[in-house]
Amino acid sequence: MKTVSLGAPRSSTVKFRMPTRDNLVPIRVDIEVDGQRYRDAFTWNPRDPDSEVITFAKRTAKELKLPATFVPQILQSIQGQLAEFRSYEGQEMQVKEKIMPLKIDLRVNNTTIRDQFLWDIGNLESDPEEFARTLCDDLNITDPEVGPAIAVCIREQLYERLLVRLFLL
Amino acid sequence: MATPPAPVPPVTANSAPTPAQSPFKAPPFSQPPSTAGTLKTEIPPASSSAAIAAGVAAVGAAAEDSSHVITVPSYSGWFSYDSISDTERRLLPEFFEGEVAAVSGSRGPEAYKYYRNTLVKRFRARPARRLTLTEARRGLIGDVGSVRRVFDFLEEWGLINHGAPPLGAKQGKDKREEATTSQSSLPAGPTTPKKLCVGCRSVCGSAYFTCEKADISICCRCFVRGNYRPGLTPADFKKVEISEDAKSDWTDKETLHLLEAVLHYGEDWKKVSEHVGSRSEKDCIARLIRLSFGEQFMGSKEQKMEFEIDDDVNNESRAEIPKRPRLTPLADASNPIMQRVAFLSAIVGSGVAAAAAQAAISAQSQVDMNDNQTDSPISSTKEEESSYTNGFSANDLLKEASTNAQVQLQKEQKDIEQSLSAIVDVQMKEIQDKISRFEQKELLMEKEREQLHHLRELLFVDQLAVVQHQRRPHAVAAENKEEEKPKPIITMG
Numbered sequence: 324m325k326t327v328s329l330g331a332p333r334s335s336t337v338k339f340r341m342p343t344r345d346n347l348v349p350i351r352v353d354i355e356v357d358g359q360r361y362r363d364a365f366t367w368n369p370r371d372p373d374s375e376v377i378t379f380a381k382r383t384a385k386e387l388k389l390p391a392t393f394v395p396q397i398l399q400s401i402q403g404q405l406a407e408f409r410s411y412e413g414q415e416m417q418v419k420e421k422i423m424p425l426k427i428d429l430r431v432n433n434t435t436i437r438d439q440f441l442w443d444i445g446n447l448e449s450d451p452e453e454f455a456r457t458l459c460d461d462l463n464i465t466d467p468e469v470g471p472a473i474a475v476c477i478r479e480q481l482y483e484r485l486l487v488r489l490f491l492l
Numbered sequence: 493m494a495t496p497p498a499p500v501p502p503v504t505a506n507s508a509p510t511p512a513q514s515p516f517k518a519p520p521f522s523q524p525p526s527t528a529g530t531l532k533t534e535i536p537p538a539s540s541s542a543a544i545a546a547g548v549a550a551v552g553a554a555a556e557d558s559s560h561v562i563t564v565p566s567y568s569g570w571f572s573y574d575s576i577s578d579t580e581r582r583l584l585p586e587f588f589e590g591e592v593a594a595v596s597g598s599r600g601p602e603a604y605k606y607y608r609n610t611l612v613k614r615f616r617a618r619p620a621r622r623l624t625l626t627e628a629r630r631g632l633i634g635d636v637g638s639v640r641r642v643f644d645f646l647e648e649w650g651l652i653n654h655g656a657p658p659l660g661a662k663q664g665k666d667k668r669e670e671a672t673t674s675q676s677s678l679p680a681g682p683t684t685p686k687k688l689c690v691g692c693r694s695v696c697g698s699a700y701f702t703c704e705k706a707d708i709s710i711c712c713r714c715f716v717r718g719n720y721r722p723g724l725t726p727a728d729f730k731k732v733e734i735s736e737d738a739k740s741d742w743t744d745k746e747t748l749h750l751l752e753a754v755l756h757y758g759e760d761w762k763k764v765s766e767h768v769g770s771r772s773e774k775d776c777i778a779r780l781i782r783l784s785f786g787e788q789f790m791g792s793k794e795q796k797m798e799f800e801i802d803d804d805v806n807n808e809s810r811a812e813i814p815k816r817p818r819l820t821p822l823a824d825a826s827n828p829i830m831q832r833v834a835f836l837s838a839i840v841g842s843g844v845a846a847a848a849a850q851a852a853i854s855a856q857s858q859v860d861m862n863d864n865q866t867d868s869p870i871s872s873t874k875e876e877e878s879s880y881t882n883g884f885s886a887n888d889l890l891k892e893a894s895t896n897a898q899v900q901l902q903k904e905q906k907d908i909e910q911s912l913s914a915i916v917d918v919q920m921k922e923i924q925d926k927i928s929r930f931e932q933k934e935l936l937m938e939k940e941r942e943q944l945h946h947l948r949e950l951l952f953v954d955q956l957a958v959v960q961h962q963r964r965p966h967a968v969a970a971e972n973k974e975e976e977k978p979k980p981i982i983t984m985g
Contacts, residue, residue: 345635347635363630365629365630365635365636366634366635366636367635367636367637368635368636368637368638371637375637375640378640379636379640382625382626383625383626386624386625386626386627387626452633452634455633456606456633459633467610467614467630467631467632468630468631470631470632470633471629471630471631471632471633471634473633474633
């Protein structure tokens with residue numbers, strides 16, 4: 324019997340998914356109706372049922388006291404982004420180790436974060452949420468809204484790179 | 493914020509019986525059951541002997557700076573910052589089961605703990621204010637779906653937003669004002685026909701519970717579920733039965749509508765109830781019967797009696813009829829007896845009255861009519877009806893009724909037998925079909941088995957060939973090739 328020795332890291336083929344431990348989609352919503360503006364960014368699990376989107380839209384509008392006209396728009400926006408993500412889902416993609424710089428430059432309430440770091444966008448076990456949590460803890464950030472913003476920002480960049488890679492294949 | 497180390501024993505203010513003294517007992521149902529409704533109050537370890545109002549969340553101005561009194565319902569006594577209880581594992585399995593959860597991350601027990609502890613801490617920092625989901629998920633690093641589920645779970649179990657004013661309402665005093673005005677609009681007297689429950693805003697059924705302390709009334713369901721203000725215990729409530737009059741106070745207008753409707757639509761109760769408006773079909777029918785001339789509309793006596801057998805409402809109404817002054821007092825001599833019957837049936841309640849009515853039917857079928865008069869107080873509330881309307885011809889009508897009933901019984905039995913035999917036939921056919929299908933499948937299986945055998949033999953031969961080939965690569969190879977070829981041809985059949 325011959326033994327196969329492990330050589331250089333090879334690329335493997337997987338079904339389309341976010342290159343993170345949890346397959347979560349970054350969603351960004353920016354709606355303006357009659358002068359009122361609603362902007363938000365969060366992470367969504369594409370396996371949640373559609374009813375979840377509807378409840379989310381209604382609940383958010385209710386809690387933020389937005390007029391009812393916002394609800395269908397929020398709904399469409401989220402569903403559109405989810406549909407786009409799902410449309411790629413059947414495809415195969417090559418993943419291999421690829422280290423790229425990611426940048427964060429955002430302001431949340433009164434906190435500004437600017438940072439740049441290297442990230443292996445082919446590492447399917449990477450965790451933007453954990454990164455965000457650690458960053459906030461280490462920098463003693465008190466505003467709880469900063470963490471999620473960082474996590475979403477990282478995910479968006481990963482998603483972008485993913486699409487680029489997908490279409491270049 | 494450190495965890496409150498041990499459960500603070502409920503202070504004397506919680507004077508109600510406290511069966512829930514074991515605060516860490518996990519309730520058996522997934523819905524938070526209402527146990528005794530007593531509350532366990534937790535005080536942050538910093539405070540000393542703050543006076544505790546009976547379980548009401550208040551920002552106390554005690555000796556310490558941050559002495560909030562945070563109330564946790566007794567059914568959520570299992571909660572602790574450092575551990576995850578079985579309740580949580582059971583009700584939120586997504587975080588604890590499956591391979592996704594096994595590798596912790598956005599799923600997994602640690603994530604759950606992070607969400608939960610953060611949410612609870614944030615709420616407890618400002619317990620008078622409602623923590624909205626939007627605010628919560630904006631402050632939590634994770635996907636919205638998971639956060640929402642943890643949030644809803646905690647809210648349902650009173651670990652979050654417990655006692656906080658509901659969304660959209662002006663918080664604090666205004667809400668209480670609203671509550672009191674709604675109560676004041678419900679006078680407890682007999683003038684209002686319906687009693688509205690403060691807890692669920694639905695009509696109370698036959699009984700409701702009032703509380704002196706808080707001057708509220710809730711329906712049975714809310715009482716059982718503990719759907720009332722945190723400061724109250726079940727002992728504070730008193731049960732109040734709703735009499736027929738209060739429940740269904742038919743105004744003259746409604747009665748008029750009813751009569752019109754019956755004239756127009758006859759026995760189409762759906763249309764009648766529509767015409768009357770706010771009365772269900774049952775109510776209309778009941779009301780009609782209760783009217784003094786109701787029997788005429790109902791047709792023959794027999795129909796009416798059947799009606800009474802079936803209708804629960806009528807059981808109650810039967811008790812009520814004697815209470816009202818009758819316009820057609822027939823046999824004066826029977827009045828005291830009737831009064832006694834009415835009194836007994838009123839005491840005894842609808843269930844027993846129904847049973848008594850059944851007994852009356854069976855008594856009727858046994859002829860002896862002479863005894864009926866003396867039997868009346870025991871056996872029938874039916875009797876009172878018949879006496880009222882027909883006086884001395886009661887016995888004849890009863891006989892007629894019983895014979896009719898028997899005839900119909902027999903018809904029914906025949907029908908039943910026929911349909912039973914039809915059912916049996918159908919089932920036999922089914923079974924036969926199944927048997928034939930099974931036979932076909934068995935045949936197929938046999939064939940496949942044979943094929944499998946042949947394949948096995950083939951495989952064996954191939955294996956032999958391979959082994960031989962390995963030992964004597966050159967000499968036997970040619971022979972084996974010759975041997976293999978004929979075999980496949982044979983077994984293909």
